[in-house]
Amino acid sequence: MILLEDALNLLLDHIPSCNTLRLPLEKCVGRVLAEDITSTMDFPPFNRSPLDGYAVQIADIIHSSPEHPTRLTQIEAVPAGSVPCKIVSSGQATRIMTGAKIPEGADAVVRLEDTSFVNGQIEILTADKAATNICSQGEEISINEKVLTKGTLLEEGALGLLAMLGCHNPLVFDKPKVGILATGSELLSPSDAMEPGKIRDSNSYMLLAQVLKAGGDPILLGHVKDDLSSIINKLSAQPDLPVYITTGGASVGDYDFMERLFHELKIPILFKGVAIKPGMPVLAGVWNHSLLIALSGNPAASSVSFEVLASPVIRKISGLSQWKYKKSTVKLCGVFKKSSPTRRFIWAHWFIKEGTVFAEPLSYQGNGMLKSALKSNALLEIPAHNLPIEDGAELEAILLHL
Numbered sequence: 001m002i003l004l005e006d007a008l009n010l011l012l013d014h015i016p017s018c019n020t021l022r023l024p025l026e027k028c029v030g031r032v033l034a035e036d037i038t039s040t041m042d043f044p045p046f047n048r049s050p051l052d053g054y055a056v057q058i059a060d061i062i063h064s065s066p067e068h069p070t071r072l073t074q075i076e077a078v079p080a081g082s083v084p085c086k087i088v089s090s091g092q093a094t095r096i097m098t099g100a101k102i103p104e105g106a107d108a109v110v111r112l113e114d115t116s117f118v119n120g121q122i123e124i125l126t127a128d129k130a131a132t133n134i135c136s137q138g139e140e141i142s143i144n145e146k147v148l149t150k151g152t153l154l155e156e157g158a159l160g161l162l163a164m165l166g167c168h169n170p171l172v173f174d175k176p177k178v179g180i181l182a183t184g185s186e187l188l189s190p191s192d193a194m195e196p197g198k199i200r201d202s203n204s205y206m207l208l209a210q211v212l213k214a215g216g217d218p219i220l221l222g223h224v225k226d227d228l229s230s231i232i233n234k235l236s237a238q239p240d241l242p243v244y245i246t247t248g249g250a251s252v253g254d255y256d257f258m259e260r261l262f263h264e265l266k267i268p269i270l271f272k273g274v275a276i277k278p279g280m281p282v283l284a285g286v287w288n289h290s291l292l293i294a295l296s297g298n299p300a301a302s303s304v305s306f307e308v309l310a311s312p313v314i315r316k317i318s319g320l321s322q323w324k325y326k327k328s329t330v331k332l333c334g335v336f337k338k339s340s341p342t343r344r345f346i347w348a349h350w351f352i353k354e355g356t357v358f359a360e361p362l363s364y365q366g367n368g369m370l371k372s373a374l375k376s377n378a379l380l381e382i383p384a385h386n387l388p389i390e391d392g393a394e395l396e397a398i399l400l401h402l
């Protein structure tokens with residue numbers, strides 16, 4: 001039995017590499033960037049106007065006021081997308097719209113609201129802020145600047161930047177395929193009618209959702225009865241996936257076959273048993289170049305141990321630079337009395353009240369129980385050998401949904 005951190009490090013030391021591919025931008029949401037993006041241009045690409053107004057020479061208008069307006073002659077009008085043709089000289093103004101290129105000769109823009117049109121001439125009523133009403137070429141991004149780094153999760157901000165820079169088919173990581181196999185002779189599919197002594201396989205579907213959230217591509221391998229050759233056949237039918245997750249049979253019962261499977265397939269065992277509850281019975285090894293993680297069949301154990309052990313591994317394989325848990329110190333909401341010699345992760349609900357992050361343990365925390373998973377958005381860590389924990393005490397939590 002080893003510490004969670006040691007088990008995680010062993011898995012991280014053996015992660016398989018992930019292929020890359022180019023995808024059109026619109027298919028990139030939720031993908032991980034597999035290249036650094038260096039800008040080949042300045043942004044803005046030219047000096048432009050941030051508002052609708054008149055491009056002028058500041059020296060002409062500096063003393064303008066409503067009582068003593070400056071009179072200028074309009075020489076041109078430039079909408080966004082057009083290029084000015086005329087140079088602004090002293091006494092002249094170019095009407096300019098938001099986003100249009102500042103004409104040569106102009107060094108200020110007076111907003112339309114600060115002007116009037118009198119006898120065919122433009123009257124400038126104030127010089128206020130006019131000199132700063134110019135967005136300079138390259139003020140946000142300069143040519144050769146590294147704008148995005150490999151390992152970035154592509155969300156709206158990244159997509160906007162990639163589009164702006166003309167990166168229309170960036171290199172991204174392939175989502176790691178994760179085979180999910182439920183083992184247990186008692187298992188039925190969700191679509192099966194109930195039978196005596198049987199239950200439906202819920203682990204596969206919880207893990208499917210968890211794999212997706214971790215950035216993996218889940219492949220349901222179905223469920224299989226507790227029989228060594230059936231399990232081997234099912235796993236072997238989908239060879240070379242980077243990760244295999246199984247549930248059930250990871251303990252020492254008469255029909256727990258996972259350890260025998262590791263021996264039979266000569267899979268070197270990275271660890272056997274992790275000092276956490278739920279989910280203590282777990283085996284992991286490297287099967288050819290794939291990681292095989294055999295979790296307990298208890299639904300809570302399968303889900304929690306996947307979250308603390310396998311999720312970061314899948315995030316790392318997927319190329320994410322921020323693959324670690326999102327952790328926070330939280331204040332316990334309520335009292336937690338139950339003691340245990342083992343470190344625990346319990347389903348909890350975190351929320352913010354008056355600027356403080358709280359977490360409330362959810363009821364129905366039994367190993368075979370699932371109802372708490374519905375409301376859970378955090379795993380609250382209860383240290384080993386805990387004494388009763390008072391309301392408001394500070395604990396650590398892994399935040400599952402932000």
Ligand code: AMP
Pocket residue numbers: 182183184186187199200201202203204247248249250251253295296297298299368
């Ligand atoms: P095991 O880890 O095989 O000893 O299973 C522990 C408990 O989890 C037993 O009560 C099983 O019936 C239950 N269980 C195992 N696999 C699943 C599954 N895929 N879905 C729901 N419950 C399961």
Ligand code: MG
Pocket residue numbers: 183184185226248249255256297
């Ligand atoms: Mg079993």
